[in-house]
Amino acid sequence: MTKQEQIEQAVEKFWETIPPAWHATRAVVRGAAAEKFHLTEEQFQVLRRIRRGSASVSALAEASQTSRSAVSKAVEALVRRGLVSRSQNPDDRRNLPLALTDEGQRVMAGVYDETEQWLSARFTRLTAEETESLLLGMESLRKAFTTP
Amino acid sequence: MTKQEQIEQAVEKFWETIPPAWHATRAVVRGAAAEKFHLTEEQFQVLRRIRRGSASVSALAEASQTSRSAVSKAVEALVRRGLVSRSQNPDDRRNLPLALTDEGQRVMAGVYDETEQWLSARFTRLTAEETESLLLGMESLRKAFTTP
DNA sequence: TGGAAATAGTTGTACAATGCAACTATTCAC
DNA sequence: GTGAATAGTTGCATTGTACAACTATTTCCA
Secondary structure (H helix, E strand, O other): OOHHHHHHHHHHHHHHHHHHHHHHHHHHHHHHHHHHHOOOHHHHHHHHHHHHOOOOHHHHHHHHOOOHHHHHHHHHHHHHOOOEEEOOOOOOOOOOOEEEOHHHHHHHHHHHHHHHHHHHHHHHOOOHHHHHHHHHHHHHHHHHHHOO | OOHHHHHHHHHHHHHHHHHHHHHHHHHHHHHHHHHHHOOOHHHHHHHHHHHOOOOOHHHHHHHHOOOHHHHHHHHHHHHHOOOEEEOOOOOOOOOOOEEEOHHHHHHHHHHHHHHHHHHHHHHHOOOHHHHHHHHHHHHHHHHHHHOO
């Protein structure tokens, strides 16, 4: 198999794999987050990333590959609901660091557990070797999409 | 690394990899498809899958993990624009087989080339080994999400 | 130092994406 | 032949999203 054929295969498999997997996952997040906590999927992603350390609108937009304005609106809704706090960075007053409030932490733990369990259930279907190849493959995918 | 740890890593990597990759790709499709051909991203996916052989609203919904109603609306728009034809299946009159019209084929070729090129460019950044692991990993991902 | 360019973030607007529930038409199961 | 299942559509409500225009602040550099 030439490099070129390999790439064509990857493109084809990408289409067949990534969008459906993401749609299915998003549907689960939407169900769990909306029903129990009145969070939208976008808001869930924002909470998740803030918990992981992304602490500004720009960082969130960069990490999730969406626009600053979309993130800004999600954050605004979360701040209004008291799940996220916005503070001021004295070193750069354009920058508004974000953090989870206690309530945000609590909500996040609940939603995350549920969706993580669902995802874990998918991955439990795989053998150890398949899971290993999944990890390697996702690392390659990440590299393909982030290398400048 | 225990199986459980492996799965937790996979969940984490999934969140960090799949949504951003998909968002970025969708943005490109949206740009190319919208600007040159006035297609929405959803319509692009439908055209793509019809070309690949998915020939009914239900099959499309199943393949893309979305609802029949969402697909139905996209198909309706494409039929109205003359890119897709709906026929009747004499063996089951509930079933309305779909096919690309000549114009649909032409448009699809144009859009697909462009987005495929963009995706190919991402994957060209990878070594042969990385591309190989990407292929294996996506196969695992597909399995994780389709096994009943 | 003064101003141009860059960056962080917000908001208005418009449209795309989507699910759900209710509906029709048809087929299947027994 | 009737009730359950399936294919598909439509109305409605809501989310997701980008783009462009805007403010506020910082950085760059001549």
